[in-house]
Amino acid sequence: MGKIITLALKDLKVLSRDKGSVFWVLFFPLLVALFFGSIFSGGGGGPSGMKIAVVDTDSTDYSIAFAEELSGLSSLQVSRIPADSAIDKVRRGKLSAVVTIKKGFGQTLGMFTDSAMIEIGVDPSRKMTVGYLQGLLTQSHFRLLQKRYADPESWRMGMDSLLADTSFWEKAPPGTEEIGRSIIGSFKELSHYISTSGETGTSDTTSDSAGTTAEAKKEDGFNLFPMKMTTITNDEAGPRSSFEITFPSSMLWALIGIASAFAVSIVKERTAGTFLRLRLAPISRMQILAGKGLACFLSSLVVTIILLLFGNLVFGVRIGNPVILLIAVIATSYCFVGISMLVSTIGKTEESVGGASWGILLVSAMTGGGMIPLMFMPGWLVTISHFSPVKWGILAIEGGVWRNFTFSDMLMPLGMLIGIGTLTFAIGATILSRRDS
Amino acid sequence: MITVKNLKKSFGELTAVDDVSFSINKGEVFGLLGPNGAGKTTTINIIVGLLKPDSGLVEIDGNSDPTKSSVRTRIGNAPQTLALYDMLSGRENLEFFGKLYGLSGSKLKERVDWALDFGRLTDRQKDRVGTYSGGMKRRLNMAGAVIHDPPVILFDEPTVGVDPQSRNMIFDSIEDLKAQGRTIVYTTHYMEEAERLCDEVAIIDHGKILDLGTVRDLTKQYGGPALIEAEYESLPDDISGLPGEFEGNTVRIETEKPMEDLAKLTRNGHTLRQLRIDQPDLETVFLNITGRSLRD
Ligand SMILES: Nc1ncnc2c1ncn2[C@@H]1O[C@H](COP(=O)(O)OP(=O)(O)O)[C@@H](O)[C@H]1O
Ligand SMILES: [Mg+2]
Numbered sequence: 069m070g071k072i073i074t075l076a077l078k079d080l081k082v083l084s085r086d087k088g089s090v091f092w093v094l095f096f097p098l099l100v101a102l103f104f105g106s107i108f109s110g111g112g113g114g115p116s117g118m119k120i121a122v123v124d125t126d127s128t129d130y131s132i133a134f135a136e137e138l139s140g141l142s143s144l145q146v147s148r149i150p151a152d153s154a155i156d157k158v159r160r161g162k163l164s165a166v167v168t169i170k171k172g173f174g175q176t177l178g179m180f181t182d183s184a185m186i187e188i189g190v191d192p193s194r195k196m197t198v199g200y201l202q203g204l205l206t207q208s209h210f211r212l213l214q215k216r217y218a219d220p221e222s223w224r225m226g227m228d229s230l231l232a233d234t235s236f237w238e239k240a241p242p243g244t245e246e247i248g249r250s251i252i253g254s255f256k257e258l259s260h261y262i263s264t265s266g267e268t269g270t271s272d273t274t275s276d277s278a279g280t281t282a283e284a285k286k287e288d289g290f291n292l293f294p295m296k297m298t299t300i301t302n303d304e305a306g307p308r309s310s311f312e313i314t315f316p317s318s319m320l321w322a323l324i325g326i327a328s329a330f331a332v333s334i335v336k337e338r339t340a341g342t343f344l345r346l347r348l349a350p351i352s353r354m355q356i357l358a359g360k361g362l363a364c365f366l367s368s369l370v371v372t373i374i375l376l377l378f379g380n381l382v383f384g385v386r387i388g389n390p391v392i393l394l395i396a397v398i399a400t401s402y403c404f405v406g407i408s409m410l411v412s413t414i415g416k417t418e419e420s421v422g423g424a425s426w427g428i429l430l431v432s433a434m435t436g437g438g439m440i441p442l443m444f445m446p447g448w449l450v451t452i453s454h455f456s457p458v459k460w461g462i463l464a465i466e467g468g469v470w471r472n473f474t475f476s477d478m479l480m481p482l483g484m485l486i487g488i489g490t491l492t493f494a495i496g497a498t499i500l501s502r503r504d505s
Numbered sequence: 506m507i508t509v510k511n512l513k514k515s516f517g518e519l520t521a522v523d524d525v526s527f528s529i530n531k532g533e534v535f536g537l538l539g540p541n542g543a544g545k546t547t548t549i550n551i552i553v554g555l556l557k558p559d560s561g562l563v564e565i566d567g568n569s570d571p572t573k574s575s576v577r578t579r580i581g582n583a584p585q586t587l588a589l590y591d592m593l594s595g596r597e598n599l600e601f602f603g604k605l606y607g608l609s610g611s612k613l614k615e616r617v618d619w620a621l622d623f624g625r626l627t628d629r630q631k632d633r634v635g636t637y638s639g640g641m642k643r644r645l646n647m648a649g650a651v652i653h654d655p656p657v658i659l660f661d662e663p664t665v666g667v668d669p670q671s672r673n674m675i676f677d678s679i680e681d682l683k684a685q686g687r688t689i690v691y692t693t694h695y696m697e698e699a700e701r702l703c704d705e706v707a708i709i710d711h712g713k714i715l716d717l718g719t720v721r722d723l724t725k726q727y728g729g730p731a732l733i734e735a736e737y738e739s740l741p742d743d744i745s746g747l748p749g750e751f752e753g754n755t756v757r758i759e760t761e762k763p764m765e766d767l768a769k770l771t772r773n774g775h776t777l778r779q780l781r782i783d784q785p786d787l788e789t790v791f792l793n794i795t796g797r798s799l800r801d
Contacts, residue, residue: 074604082592341586345649347555348582349605350574 071351075359080367083329088239092248092325094371101318101379103255105311119145121154121166135169158189164308164384165189227252242332243423247430307470312386315379316465317437319372319397320458323404324433326371328425330364330405331412334500335421353501361405361493368401372465386469392478393468399482400461403489407457409496413503432456460484506531506657506688507552512561514547521547522558523712529690529705531656534683536703537692538787540797544712545692546585549661552690553582565657578606581650585661585692587642588649591635595626595645598634599652606653616652623681624648625674640671647678658682659690664698676701696787708791715794720787727793728785731763735770736779754778 083089122135139146147154147163154166166189230236231252237245307313337343346356376393379385387393411425435449436458453459464481467473507529514522522544529535537545550556552563554571562569568576589598599617608616621627624644629637634645647663660679664672679702682689693699699706700720707717716723737754744751748766749758760766763782771777792798 071605071607074601078590078593078601081597082590085592340591341584341588342590343588344555344584344586345588345602346605348553348577348580349602350577350607351605 072355072358072362076363079363089329093322093329097318097322100321101314105314119163121147121149121163123151123154123168126169126171242419244426247426311379311383312470315385316462316469319375319465320461322371322375323368324429326368327404327408330408331425332418332422334360334412336418357497364405364408365401368404372397388470389468392473396464396468399485400464403457403485406489406493410492413496413499433458437462457488508564510562512551513559515559520712525714527707527717529688531688532686533704534689534691534702536699536706537709538699538706539709540694543709546661549659553580578653579655579657581655581658583647583650583660583663587646589634589645594631594633596630602649603652620648620652623678640667643667657688661692700787710795723790724785727790730759730761731785732783733758733763734781735777738776738778741775
């Protein structure tokens with residue numbers, strides 16, 4: 069085991085020093101999450117502000133001033149509705165919190181008193197909200213980040229400069245420049261399309277038509293908002309912001325990047341001759357493969373957790389059920405270790421494996437809902453998606469974020485992930501060990 | 506220490522190693538000398554267990570399976586194709602290799618320091634290998650082979666693509682290892698290297714060992730006469746008793762005994778303006794055995 073860890077740590081070190089890989093593995097997925105999150109966020113608890121209700125039971129000059137103060141904060145969207153409907157909305161996830169100004173607020177303001185004059189009512193699954201409301205210092209920091217990332221226009225400009233930056237592309241992993249450019253190019257077009265069509269589309273989605281089904285809303289085209297309405301009415305589970313949809317898929321993008329990076333690193337070990345050195349050492353083939361697998365697995369875990377925490381802290385992406393979520397992340401990472409192993413056998417040069425792995429993984433991402441949510445896909449594509457590990461990964465992770473999955477709900481996606489992972493690992497490892505005997 | 510018997514290895518139609526046998530004593534430097542494609546690397550790869558021979562056997566220290574862990578730790582191999590991680594520093598490369606051989610803690614540090622010194626890389630140890638020159642990479646590649654202190658070491662063409670300074674460092678390092686009593690296999694297609702370093706040499710071509718022996722014996726057997734070319738300040742009055750053929754002031758002699766003939770030329774106080782002696786060397790040996798020059 070010690071030697072497997074030695075092998076894995078070496079790979080992690082090498083990977084973390086490769087700027088091209090770090091981009092594809094960490095920044096590109098983040099870009100996906102933030103970019104799509106920002107263009108789809110028409111409202112809800114997105115970056116435009118946390119929706120809260122303020123219920124003023126005090127009705128003094130001071131309490132009115134305080135409520136106005138809150139309303140003035142750009143990071144909050146304050147509505148003034150009666151207490152019971154506010155509580156109902158929090159329960160249904162329409163509001164993040166209800167802030168009640170209690171009677172006596174005005175009278176005791178500025179005096180030392182034992183009784184709390186402000187009450188924050190919040191959904192227990194949103195523990196973050198309390199901290200968020202209270203954390204005035206961190207809030208200003210978040211606001212800065214949000215402002216920057218919530219503007220599709222700045223994204224388009226960022227992508228333009230990325231496309232024009234030739235020195236960046238020279239550093240990109242071999243075989244990925246063309247694909248990378250075309251992805252970013254299509255994002256750009258997509259963002260343009262969405263931001264222009266969204267203006268007409270949002271008018272009817274803002275109306276709180278809770279009973280509308282996903283089926284009916286599908287015709288509206290490219291709009292994420294109606295989907296949220298329906299899922300909320302079903303079982304009170306549903307994404308509270310577009311970021312709760314884009315972060316799980318960004319985690320899959322990260323895993324795709326990692327799978328590709330490790331597939332290339334397996335090949336590179338051969339082309340760089342270092343594989344010879346490994347085979348000369350007193351370690352077995354299985355240890356060599358296990359080392360690669362462990363490194364791939366660990367980096368998958370680390371990167372998905374970073375993305376999750378970033379989504380959680382900055383964009384309020386829930387960690388609905390930490391245990392389910394952890395299981396989902398582990399199973400998905402495991403699955404992509406196997407895929408990485410199999411993909412590495414596609415070619416014998418870094419270029420061929422780098423290019424081919426992105427090609428294959430891109431298709432599984434597209435068919436699996438990594439780019440366009442499954443519910444906007446035609447039926448035949450949805451059928452194909454059952455074979456996409458990306459689909460099952462997203463489903464499992466969403467299960468822990470907002471789908472309120474129980475363990476039995478998780479059986480299907482977990483089974484698929486572990487099955488695909490084990491199968492691809494076995495095939496990949498067999499091909500690899502046959503190759504040089 | 507190393508015994509190789511009737512090794513054969515084919516890649517499809519091509520027989521890369523054809524009935525190769527030799528044995529190497531402990532503490533000896535053994536040279537495998539032959540042009541590109543002769544089968545040197547294939548032979549090495551069979552000895553260290555990277556390749557399975559079609560037939561024949563290899564014994565290292567009485568052990569016939571070089572893939573066994575206990576044997577692997579006793580062998581060091583610097584492959585012809587560099588086997589290094591460009592993204593890691595020289596030191597990190599060596600630390601990683603050392604750990605693969607089970608070294609850790611202060612023992613690992615001690616060995617890494619030693620290997621860095623062996624490769625004359627101590628002052629560049631923190632730099633990434635990607636920034637190293639060809640010669641430095643070669644030296645690190647060799648250091649990686651000795652990190653675990655093996656008694657048997659194989660260097661496959663360690664001087665290819667190396668500047669003269671690195672070349673000398675490499676020779677010095679190998680001579681150090683030899684002085685420590687290690688058994689070394691050294692492949693090259695440079696005659697003068699084999700001549701300088703090796704106790705015994707096998708001349709290999711097209712997968713076959715053509716002959717094998719000490720440099721001195723091989724030279725005697727296949728080297729042919731030495732060539733003396735001397736130019737007199739002024740021609741002696743009587744040249745009839747002198748060996749060789751004269752052309753003006755210059756005399757040319759092909760001889761088995763260059764020193765005796767040289768003494769004859771300078772008898773009676775005659776002085777020479779210029780003198781050249783071409784001793785037979787492995788280059789000539791190779792030419793005489795194969796009819797071809799070693800260098801392409
Ligand atoms: N893996 C291989 N597959 C096919 N042919 C090979 C392989 N390895 C070596 N050869 C061939 O075997 C012959 C001997 O190669 P090699 O042992 O590398 O020679 P050397 O090291 O003396 O230059 C060459 O003709 C080479 O092309
Ligand atoms: Mg060779």
